[in-house]
Amino acid sequence: MNTLILIEVCANSVESALAGQAGGAARVELCAALLEGGLTPSLAVIALARERLHIPLNVLIRPRGGDFCYSEMEFAVMQRDVEFCKRAGVDGVVLGLLQPDGSVDGARTRALVAAARPLSVTFHRAFDMTADAFRALDDVLALGVERLLTSGQRGRAVEGKELIAELVRRAGDRLIVMPGAGINEYNLGELIATTGAREYHLSGQTNVASRMVHRNPHVFMGVPGLPEYEIGVTDQEKIRRVVQAASVAAPRPR
Numbered sequence: 001m002n003t004l005i006l007i008e009v010c011a012n013s014v015e016s017a018l019a020g021q022a023g024g025a026a027r028v029e030l031c032a033a034l035l036e037g038g039l040t041p042s043l044a045v046i047a048l049a050r051e052r053l054h055i056p057l058n059v060l061i062r063p064r065g066g067d068f069c070y071s072e073m074e075f076a077v078m079q080r081d082v083e084f085c086k087r088a089g090v091d092g093v094v095l096g097l098l099q100p101d102g103s104v105d106g107a108r109t110r111a112l113v114a115a116a117r118p119l120s121v122t123f124h125r126a127f128d129m130t131a132d133a134f135r136a137l138d139d140v141l142a143l144g145v146e147r148l149l150t151s152g153q154r155g156r157a158v159e160g161k162e163l164i165a166e167l168v169r170r171a172g173d174r175l176i177v178m179p180g181a182g183i184n185e186y187n188l189g190e191l192i193a194t195t196g197a198r199e200y201h202l203s204g205q206t207n208v209a210s211r212m213v214h215r216n217p218h219v220f221m222g223v224p225g226l227p228e229y230e231i232g233v234t235d236q237e238k239i240r241r242v243v244q245a246a247s248v249a250a251p252r253p254r
Contacts, residue, residue: 008029029122034203038062164191192246
């Protein structure tokens with residue numbers, strides 16, 4: 001029997017979360033605004049996802065895009081979001097705060113972790129913006145969180161696989177190191193073989209054309225040049241193929 005490889009879907013909507021579940025994902029990380037790297041979803045999205053999913057649900061706690069060095073008001077928003085997630089019955093939260101020098105903001109992250117308990121906590125890819133990966137790993141370990149999401153401080157996890165492998169080795173059984181960023185059915189096997197990680201994070205997205213017939217080419221609601229008339233959604237079949245690839249690539253016990 002294969003050693004279990006867990007697939008977590010990064011879902012930008014209730015529909016995407018349900019598609020990930022239908023494709024065989026073992027857990028959902030729910031967020032909004034993936035074009036900004038993910039933000040905290042609305043309260044209604046969290047509540048509806050909790051009602052509809054039967055697999056574990058983690059929620060991203062990130063009040064804005066950009067860096068991870070937050071003001072006191074932004075920190076207060078994160079505290080409120082954590083409180084709501086607990087009341088909503090989610091299984092975990094995903095968060096991370098940094099100091100201006102690129103180190104982990106231990107004090108405020110620790111306060112959020114304490115506020116989140118007994119939910120599980122994942123320290124997210126703020127880690128990939130730290131100045132010293134191994135010092136940051138020690139800081140994350142000291143927080144007592146369950147999981148670290150990382151691309152190995154590169155644009156895609158496959159490019160950071162050597163660092164990820166070393167993080168997995170150093171963390172041992174104290175922390176789950178979960179690769180994420182650019183993972184698909186074609187590179188998952190390479191990551192499993194190289195890193196030894198047992199959990200993987202991906203969106204499995206495809207773009208769906210808008211149902212709008214009338215389209216004004218002169219107005220942009222977001223950043224000019226980004227698609228206005230298509231929507232990124234998790235593709236159930238992509239997730240299914242990744243889950244199948246994980247089953248094939250998973251190491252067999254000796």
